[in-house]
Structures are given as C-alpha cells and as structure tokens.
Amino acid sequence: MAKEIxxxxxxxxxxxxxxxxxxxxxxxxxxxxxxxxxxxxxAQLGGFIMKPRNIKAMFRYRWMANYLGVPAMVDxxxxxxxxxxxxxxxxxxxxxxxxxxxxLDNLFRGDxxxxxDEEFSKKVILFDENEMTSVMMGFPxxxxxxxxxxxxxxxxLLNQKAVLHYIDVCxxxxxxxxxxxxxxxxxxxxxxxxxxxxxxxAIQCNTTCDGSLLSNGVIGKRLEVExxxxxxxxxxxxxxxEDDVQEYAAQEIKNAIAFVExxxxxxxxxxxxxxxxxxxxxxxxxxxxxxxMNKTDYPQVFGSNLALYTExxxxxxxxxxxxxxxxxxxxxxxxxxxxxxxMMMAKEYRHRAIVWGVQSHFYFDFxxxxxxxxxxxxxxxxxxxxxxxxxxxxxxxxxxxxxxxxMAWLTENMIMRNRTHGGYKVLLDQLWEYCxxxxxxxxxxxxxxxxxxxxxxxxxxxxxxREKGIHLIWVSHDLFDPRIVSRQEIRDQINNYMRTVFRxxxxxxxxxxxxxxxxx
Amino acid sequence: xxxxxxxxxxxxxxxxANNELIQQAKSEGLKCIAYTCExxxxxxxxxxxxxxxxxxxxxxxxxxxxxxYLTSFLCxxxxxxxxxxxxxGYNFADAIITPDGCTMMNRCVENMELLHTMDQGKExxxxxxxxxxxxxxxxxxxxxxxxxxxxxxxxxxxxxGIDVSDAAIRKAVAEHNEICHLIRAMGEFRKEDNPRITGxxxxxxxxxxxxxxxxxxxxxxxxxxxxxxxxxxxxxFPYRARVVFAGSEVDDVDAIKLCEESGAxxxxxxxxxxxxxxxxxxxLNDEEDALTQxxxxxxxxxxxxxxxxTTKYWGxxxxxxxxxxxxxxxxxxxxxxxxxxxxxxxxxxxxxxxREDYGYPVLAVDRPYAIGSSGQMRTRVQAFVESIEIKKIxxxxx
Numbered sequence: 001m002a003k004e005i006x007x008x009x010x011x012x013x014x015x016x017x018x019x020x021x022x023x024x025x026x027x028x029x030x031x032x033x034x035x036x037x038x039x040x041x042x043a044q045l046g047g048f049i050m051k052p053r054n055i056k057a058m059f060r061y062r063w064m065a066n067y068l069g070v071p072a073m074v075d076x077x078x079x080x081x082x083x084x085x086x087x088x089x090x091x092x093x094x095x096x097x098x099x100x101x102x103x104l105d106n107l108f109r110g111d112x113x114x115x116x117d118e119e120f121s122k123k124v125i126l127f128d129e130n131e132m133t134s135v136m137m138g139f140p141x142x143x144x145x146x147x148x149x150x151x152x153x154x155x156x157l158l159n160q161k162a163v164l165h166y167i168d169v170c171x172x173x174x175x176x177x178x179x180x181x182x183x184x185x186x187x188x189x190x191x192x193x194x195x196x197x198x199x200x201x202a203i204q205c206n207t208t209c210d211g212s213l214l215s216n217g218v219i220g221k222r223l224e225v226e227x228x229x230x231x232x233x234x235x236x237x238x239x240x241x242e243d244d245v246q247e248y249a250a251q252e253i254k255n256a257i258a259f260v261e262x263x264x265x266x267x268x269x270x271x272x273x274x275x276x277x278x279x280x281x282x283x284x285x286x287x288x289x290x291x292x293m294n295k296t297d298y299p300q301v302f303g304s305n306l307a308l309y310t311e312x313x314x315x316x317x318x319x320x321x322x323x324x325x326x327x328x329x330x331x332x333x334x335x336x337x338x339x340x341x342x343m344m345m346a347k348e349y350r351h352r353a354i355v356w357g358v359q360s361h362f363y364f365d366f367x368x369x370x371x372x373x374x375x376x377x378x379x380x381x382x383x384x385x386x387x388x389x390x391x392x393x394x395x396x397x398x399x400x401x402x403x404x405x406x407m408a409w410l411t412e413n414m415i416m417r418n419r420t421h422g423g424y425k426v427l428l429d430q431l432w433e434y435c436x437x438x439x440x441x442x443x444x445x446x447x448x449x450x451x452x453x454x455x456x457x458x459x460x461x462x463x464x465x466r467e468k469g470i471h472l473i474w475v476s477h478d479l480f481d482p483r484i485v486s487r488q489e490i491r492d493q494i495n496n497y498m499r500t501v502f503r504x505x506x507x508x509x510x511x512x513x514x515x516x517x518x519x520x
Numbered sequence: 521x522x523x524x525x526x527x528x529x530x531x532x533x534x535x536x537a538n539n540e541l542i543q544q545a546k547s548e549g550l551k552c553i554a555y556t557c558e559x560x561x562x563x564x565x566x567x568x569x570x571x572x573x574x575x576x577x578x579x580x581x582x583x584x585x586x587x588x589y590l591t592s593f594l595c596x597x598x599x600x601x602x603x604x605x606x607x608x609g610y611n612f613a614d615a616i617i618t619p620d621g622c623t624m625m626n627r628c629v630e631n632m633e634l635l636h637t638m639d640q641g642k643e644x645x646x647x648x649x650x651x652x653x654x655x656x657x658x659x660x661x662x663x664x665x666x667x668x669x670x671x672x673x674x675x676x677x678x679x680x681g682i683d684v685s686d687a688a689i690r691k692a693v694a695e696h697n698e699i700c701h702l703i704r705a706m707g708e709f710r711k712e713d714n715p716r717i718t719g720x721x722x723x724x725x726x727x728x729x730x731x732x733x734x735x736x737x738x739x740x741x742x743x744x745x746x747x748x749x750x751x752x753x754x755x756x757f758p759y760r761a762r763v764v765f766a767g768s769e770v771d772d773v774d775a776i777k778l779c780e781e782s783g784a785x786x787x788x789x790x791x792x793x794x795x796x797x798x799x800x801x802x803x804l805n806d807e808e809d810a811l812t813q814x815x816x817x818x819x820x821x822x823x824x825x826x827x828x829x830t831t832k833y834w835g836x837x838x839x840x841x842x843x844x845x846x847x848x849x850x851x852x853x854x855x856x857x858x859x860x861x862x863x864x865x866x867x868x869x870x871x872x873x874x875r876e877d878y879g880y881p882v883l884a885v886d887r888p889y890a891i892g893s894s895g896q897m898r899t900r901v902q903a904f905v906e907s908i909e910i911k912k913i914x915x916x917x918x
Contacts (some may be wrong), residue, residue: 452624
C-alpha cells in the first residue's frame with residue numbers, strides 16, 4: 001500500500017461479490033478526500049431515503065433498489081485515481097448523483113401513485129432519456145423530467161443486471177431479441193407499468209436509432225392512451241449535416257415550444273433562454289479546451305471523467321443548471337494544474353486511443369480499466385464528440401430567430417445521434433480525422449451488436465483502419481445486457497489483442513481477469 | 521383455374537434485377553433510376569426520359585460479402601442488395617435514390633457508394649439520400665417537397681437534362697395511375713367469396729409493376745385484367761382461411777405462395793412492395809402544384825412504421841382493420857424481416873392491438889429475405905389456419 005499511482009493491485013479488491021473487499025489506499029490526503037466524498041454520497045442517499053414518498057417509491061418501483069449501488073458506482077469510476085484526477089471524478093460524479101437524486105425526488109413528487117402533487121404535475125413535461133432538452137431552455141418555471149433516465153439508463157450504470165427484467169418483459173410481449181436493449185428496456189418499463197405517472201404532457205424524440213424511435217409507440221400506448229398524458233413527437237432530421245433540413249428542424253422546435261406553452265400555460269422566457277445559452281457555450285468551450293489538451297502528450301480530462309459528465313451536461317442539463325457551469329470551471333482549473341505539472345492518470349501511457357461506437361452501459365468504467373490495466377489512454381469517445389459550435393447568447397431580434405436554429409442544431413447533434421445519423425461522413429470519415437488530430441495509434445471500436453447504424457459500417461471501419469495503419473480493436477457487447485457479452489468477455493477482447501498483436505504485458509496484471517460477473 | 525396467359529412472363533421478369541424490359545428501355549435511351557423504399561415518390565422517377573426500378577435481389581444465394589460489410593445483424597434484404605451490387609448486378613442503373621428511411625437501407629446504399637459498386641465509368645451517376653418526414657403534419661410536408669426537389673428533380677434535370685416541370689410530373693402521374701388502376705382492379709377480385717385470382721398470382725403481377733418500366737408492361741397488364749374479367753374460378757374455394765398479409769418488405773413471391781400452399785388465401789397485401797396502399801392512384805387537382813400534392817398523398821397514405829406521430833401510429837392499426845373487413849379476412853399475418861427494427865416494434869404492438877382491441881386472430885412472424893423453403897414458416901401458417909378454423913367451429917372471435 002502506497003500513495004503512488006499503481007501502488008495497489010486493483011484487481012485484488014474484486015472477489016466475486018457485489019462490492020469490493022475493501023477501499024483503496026491512496027495515501028493520507030487522497031484517501032481522506034475520497035472517504036469524505038463517499039460520506040457525502042451516503043448522506044445524499046440517506047437524505048433522499050428519509051422522505052416518506054421516496055420510501056414509498058422504493059417499494060413501488062422495482063428499479064429503485066439499484067440506487068443502493070450508487071456508492072459502488074462512484075468507487076468504480078475512481079479506481080486508481082489520485083490527485084487532480086480523483087478530484088475531477090468526484091466533482092463530476094457527485095454533481096451527477098445530486099442531479100439524479102433531484103430528478104427522482106421531482107418525479108415522485110408529481111407521481112400520481114406516490115406524491116400526487118397535482119399542481120406540480122401541471123408544470124411538468126416528460127422527456128425521453130435519450131433526448132436533448134434544449135427546448136426547455138426558455139421555461140424557467142416548467143420542469144422537464146425524464147422517467148427513463150432513473151428507471152433504465154442510470155440503473156445499468158449502478159448495477160450491470162439492473163434492466164434484464166425489463167428486457168425480458170419486452171421480449172415476452174413479442175419483441176425480438178435482436179433490437180437494441182436500451183429502447184427495449186424502456187419499453188419494458190412501460191409494459192410493466194413501472195414508470196411514474198405525471199406531467200402535463202410529454203415530448204418524445206427520434207433520437208439515436210430506429211429502435212429508440214419505435215419504442216416511443218409502446219411508451220405512448222401506456223402514457224397517452226391509458227394515462228391520458230398527451231404527447232408531442234419532435235422529429236429532428238436524420239441527415240442533420242444538410243442545409244436543406246435546418247428550416248424544418250427549427251420549425252419542429254417552434255412546434256414543441258408551442259406544445260409546452262399550450263399544455264402548461266407558461267410562456268417562453270427569452271431572458272432565461274439566453275442565460276442558459278451562455279452556460280451551454282461555457283460547457284462547449286470547456287469541453288473543446290479539454291479536448292485540445294488531450295491532443296497533447298499530457299491529456300487530462302478523458303475516460304469516464306469526460307464521457308459520463310458530457311452526457312449529462314450536454315443532453316440533460318443543456319445550460320439549465322448553473323452548478324454545472326461552476327464545475328466546468330473547476331474541472332478546467334484542475335486540468336490546467338495537472339497539465340502544467342505534466343501529471344499522468346496512470347504510471348505509464350502506452351497507446352493513445354480514440355474510443356468509438358456506442359459504449360456498453362453496464363461496463364462504463366471500462367475506460368478507466370483501459371488506462372489502469374494496459375496503459376491505453378482513451379483520449380476521447382464518440383459520445384463526447386458533440387456540438388462544437390457556439391450558439392447565439394445575446395438577446396437581439398436576429399438572435400431570437402437564430403435561437404430556434406441553435407436549439408434545433410443542438411437537438412440534431414445530440415449525443416450518439418450525431419454519429420449514428422447523418423450519413424457515413426460523421427461516423428466513418430470523422431473518426432480518421434480525429435485519429436490524426438489526437439495523434440492516436442489505436443481505435444477501440446465498441447461494436448454494440450444490436451446497433452444497426454454502427455454495425456452497418458463494420459466492413460468500412462476494418463478496411464479503412466487497415467489502409468491507414470491504425471490498430472482497430474473491436475469490442476463487441478450488447479449495451480444493457482451482460483448475459484450476451486459479459487464484462488470479462490469485453491476485457492478479453494482487449495487482452496487478446498494486446499497480447500497477440502502488440503505482444504505486451506499489462507501494467508496491472510491483477511486487472512486482466514476479474515471475477516465480477518456478480519458485482520454491482 | 522386456367523393459367524393466366526402472361527403470368528409466366530411476369531414471373532420471368534422477377535427472376536433478374538436486370539430484366540428484359542429494363543434492357544429494352546435502356547436500349548431506347550431511357551435512364552434507369554433505382555430506388556429502395558416506398559417513401560420515394562414513384563412518378564417523380566418516371567418522367568419523360570427516365571424509368572424507375574425498385575431494387576430486389578432475386579435468386580439470392582450467398583450473402584457473405586454483404587454480411588462482411590454490414591454484419592449478420594442487418595436485415596437480409598439490405599445485405600442481399602449490397603451483395604448483388606458488389607457482384608455488379610445493378611450496373612444497369614443510372615442513379616440510385618434512397619430515403620434515410622430505415623438505418624439499414626441507408627447503410628446498405630452508403631456501402632454501395634463507398635465501394636463504387638454502380639457508378640464506375642458513369643460520369644453522371646448519382647447517389648442521393650433523402651430526408652423523409654416522420655410525421656404526417658404540414659412541417660413534414662414542406663420538408664418532403666423540398667427533399668424531392670433537391671434530391672430527385674434537381675439531379676435528374678442537372679445530370680440528365682430531364683424535364684421536371686409541373687406538366688411533366690402530371691403526365692408521369694397519369695401514366696402511373698393507369699398502372700395503379702389496372703393493379704387495383706385485379707385486386708378487387710380478391711374480395712370475391714371464391715376469388716378468380718390467387719394471392720400468389722396477384723403478388724407476381726404487382727411486383728412486376730414495381731420493377732419493370734411502366735410503359736413496357738402496361739399492355740400486358742391490360743390484357744391480364746381483361747382475361748381475369750372472364751376467368752372462371754375453381755368450383756370450390758380451395759383454401760381454408762382468408763388472411764391479410766401485412767408487414768415489412770416482401771419481394772419474394774414464394775412468401776405468398778407458401779402461405780397459400782398452407783391453406784391461407786392472401787386476400788390483401790399490406791406490405792412494402794404490396795398494392796395496399798402502394799398502388800393507390802394519385803388523384804391530382806389543378807389548383808395546387810403536382811409535386812406538393814404527390815408528397816401530401818404519399819405522406820398521408822404511408823403505412824411505414826417510421827411515421828411515428830400518434831395519428832399515423834394508430835392509423836396503421838385502423839387501416840389494417842379496414843382492409844381486413846373490406847377483403848373479408850379471417851385473420852391477419854403480421855410479418856417482419858428478421859433484424860428489421862421498425863417492424864419489430866410495429867409487429868409487436870400491432871399483434872397485441874389487432875388481437876386484443878380489434879379481435880382478429882393474428883400470427884406474428886419474423887422471416888428471412890427468401891422464405892420459400894422454410895418448413896418452420898409453413899408449420900406456423902398451417903397451425904394458424906387450424907386455429908382460425910377451430911375458432912370458427914367454436915364460434916369465437918372472427
């Protein structure tokens with residue numbers, strides 16, 4: 001046990017149970033810091049559970065039990081981290097945890113079956129999990145809440161087996177097993193009638209894939225037909241790089257705003273919109289700054305630190321929560337400090353990788369494993385490569401019109417969909433451009449087997465990588481379902497490549513094979 | 521029943537993507553516009569100087585190359601098309617237009633483009649991808665019109681000098697409508713208690729109308745309709761049940777043949793490549809430009825699951841009910857091609873709704889691209905027919 005990076009064999013803590021055998025020793029300062037953040041998370045959990053309506057929800061909704069795994073999830077995403085990297089991870093994770101706790105609290109407050117606060121519910125608009133929320137940037141008094149985020153998306157990050165029940169429910173209802181398990185699980189929650197019921201209306205979107213699009217119908221059957229909550233379908237263009245779809249996209253945003261106004265009786269507030277727009281730009285600038293740093297020999301904000309935070313900040317927050325702008329600033333300060341001191345997250349960096357494709361949710365901390373086990377630095381990942389444009393942030397008559405286009409652009413270029421839709425250029429060609437920009441020698445290509453947009457370019461990825469002399473490591477998985485490809489099977493795909501092609505030995509051999517099939 | 525005079529001829533047209541009528545039209549100097557999806561308005565590709573053909577991959581055997589590029593998780597239709605394109609089977613085409621309708625079809629055509637499967641040595645060849653609306657509203661209509669202008673009419677005019685004026689479009693619609701009238705008139709016979717045309721025969725004729733140049737096939741369609749008007753059906757209805765065949769892309773004549781051999785008469789064809797609503801005539805007025813009207817009609821009638829607004833979503837189920845009643849169906853077969861995401865969901869919900877809300881016996885199946893020899897499918901249809909018979913005997917639901 002020592003405070004240096006890599007002093008502990010991280011694989012030894014995993015012993016086949018749900019949680020690790022003990023906490024990691026990171027030296028006095030870092031261990032105390034880490035422990036204090038663990039206590040903070042526990043206090044959050046305690047505070048949340050204290051409320052009677054949340055206890056009621058714990059017994060009503062099957063997926064709620066997964067939230068007992070929050071501390072374990074934060075631990076997974078901080079494995080082996082020291083100094084600024086540990087602090088970055090906690091800054092992000094703690095804020096995300098706080099935000100999800102707030103979301104749950106709001107959902108149960110309005111839920112007809114739990115809090116049943118009707119007045120509150122009248123000012124709620126439901127959103128999909130995988131949906132850009134920029135249309136809410138002008139509604140300070142309306143809450144845009146997602147039921148799918150806490151019921152399916154977050155639980156899989158907490159507990160790898162969290163949504164297997166819902167996938168099975170959906171398949172028993174008649175869905176084939178080859179569609180993406182994410183929308184299948186979301187549909188399963190609706191079929192199982194296991195989602196909170198609230199809201200003056202709902203906005204669904206055509207986000208990432210055909211499966212995600214079509215599962216809206218199943219959810220709508222329960223929500224609109226049975227629960228009587230009207231739905232607006234916001235259809236963002238798929239070929240989002242084309243000029244001739246932008247007018248249509250902006251009109252969809254206008255129609256969505258009109259729907260919210262009609263359903264809630266609230267009016268669009270331009271002051272609030274431009275306030276949020278400023279924060280969107282702060283987040284974009286910060287992300288671009290970090291990415292630029294990652295192009296150097298001393299990348300600082302990457303792996304889980306980049307991926308999970310960007311997903312939340314870009315999509316669910318979209319400038320609406322000031323705390324995220326503050327964290328953006330603090331993260332940048334930490335990154336600057338680490339960069340100036342030429343600090344590294346692991347004891348050795350051997351390969352610079354772009355992580356592409358759709359990441360496995362039940363193994364999101366895989367990015368950290370790559371660094372700790374093999375010294376592969378995940379410089380950036382596909383889901384973090386979202387909008388790079390600054391949006392209009394000053395309130396002028398021209399900018400008000402531009403704002404609709406900006407919201408449309410953010411929505412069109414939302415996480416995942418900006419690559420899975422839009423033609424091969426954004427999925428295939430830009431990958432090689434990023435390899436060059438980031439000076440990457442390796443691509444870790446998550447092949448989510450049920451993601452047709454990704455697998456539809458399989459042969460092209462292989463051929464182009466060969467042509468360009470880039471190491472392409474396929475990592476097959478089934479997104480939400482570890483029964484199809486387990487965490488170890490995911491790791492083995494890297495292990496095999498590293499040993500047979502690169503002929504390398506791991507930095508931390510204890511991480512190569514882990515007994516974590518039963519872990520959270 | 522006596523064989524239809526031209527049935528074998530129509531059947532032969534389906535044996536090759538590059539059928540003899542395509543070759544004839546090409547030799548006349550016409551430009552062949554290939555397409556892959558019902559959401560691309562057909563008349564716009566049949567202007568003077570052009571003709572359309574909807575791509576199929578008849579007699580598909582190995583799809584190894586298609587599978588390499590697209591993996592085994594994409595539907596066999598997209599893999600078979602790519603395989604055929606790589607083999608050079610669509611070299612007759614002068615352009616291909618595809619909507620970003622389903623991801624798999626889009627990726628299929630993108631791979632065709634990246635591999636330069638169809639454009640080599642053809643200076644004016646173009647690949648066009650369209651954004652097709654996903655809702656039945658006005659905003660979607662405006663998009664549809666703009667996309668047709670930019671991705672069909674503009675490249676046709678610029679690359680091949682085709683007249684894309686309103687008058688030219690109206691002429692193409694008139695020709696298109698004649699085909700539709702003929703096909704639908706033949707389809708009307710399927711409503712008879714003892715129909716004089718089988719679902720299999722009808723499917724062949726309908727399919728032929730999608731893949732062959734219309735001006736070269738119209739005479740034989742006229743003759744066939746005339747022949748049908750006096751055709752004598754078998755003395756006794758030879759089937760045990762009447763079914764609507766609904767679902768995703770079906771360009772395999774054996775699929776319908778298999779159903780009918782298993783005792784289920786296919787009285788209505790609600791699938792891509794079918795006549796409902798694919799062969800609904802396009803009725804234009806003189807007040808509005810033809811393009812907008814065509815787009816509105818296509819948007820309104822579309823039964824594709826990619827239209828996901830509430831009205832269209834539930835409209836698809838009520839449309840199925842309407843045609844089941846109109847064609848006196850005893851049950852509904854809802855099929856999807858294996859790995860098709862849109863129809864996977866549509867089949868799932870459609871099956872539950874048509875069974876529970878509308879009271880129809882429903883068979884839900886997923887199937888490969890070429891199904892003719894599937895014993896499993898045969899058994900399932902046979903069992904479905906028996907279940908319908910048992911319900912009839914027991915006096916249960918329809």
